Amino acid sequence: MKLFTQLAVSALVAASFSAAAAPLSEERPDHFEGKSSETLEQAMSNLAEYNAKLHAMLANGDLTPKQMGEIHQLTYTLEEALAKLKDEVETMQEQVETVHLGSEKMSYDDVKETGKAYLDKAAKIVNQ
Template sequence: MKQPLIALALAGLMTAVPLAMADEQERVDHFEAKPSETLVEAVANFTEYNEKLAAILESEELNDEDMGNIHQLSYTIEEALAKIHTELEAVAATLEEVHIGSETGDYEGVKSNGEAYLKTAWTVVR
């Protein structure tokens, strides 16, 4: 049950990435984000920093220190989400190749693209 929810949450959050990225040009960065250079790093950072955010938000009331911590966490979450978004756009294109290949009888293309698709898909949902 947890994995489909994670995938659904990631899909829903993908719509927020373009907005966050657009605002990025207008903001001054105050903290350095933990790098998310690969999809594996991005998913790990996304999970870890969302858990930290959830722990802070469990408080009955937020204080100034909480707000500062949330602000700092948000940089890593945003960077991870941007990487996930980029990777999911690419994997969507790969899945489309699988779809088209299945319609046209491209056995080799379906096999290679299907394997590439699953490699990325499993990274996100496992």
């Protein structure tokens, strides 16, 4: 659960930076297209792969101009993956709220159905 919380916080922090940078992004053209994160599985895979690339570059000490360019390029994929993760976490929050309210109302079918959908999504994040 701790990993899930850390990922959720990371996604929300990244989203707040994206929102804060929105005026700049309107003035600057996109340079690269990030690797697609159409599904939660793709987003988690892209985060793992591109976090490892970023970690390796940062671990080598001083950064070269070439590495700075590579980092710039890989951040597009990280941003796409985090945006997808943010969307999925928001859906999961709604699902947990539905389960919560359903448990108060004794809505057995809603709790079972929505609870299972939530757990299916959560497993893709927590088990990574």
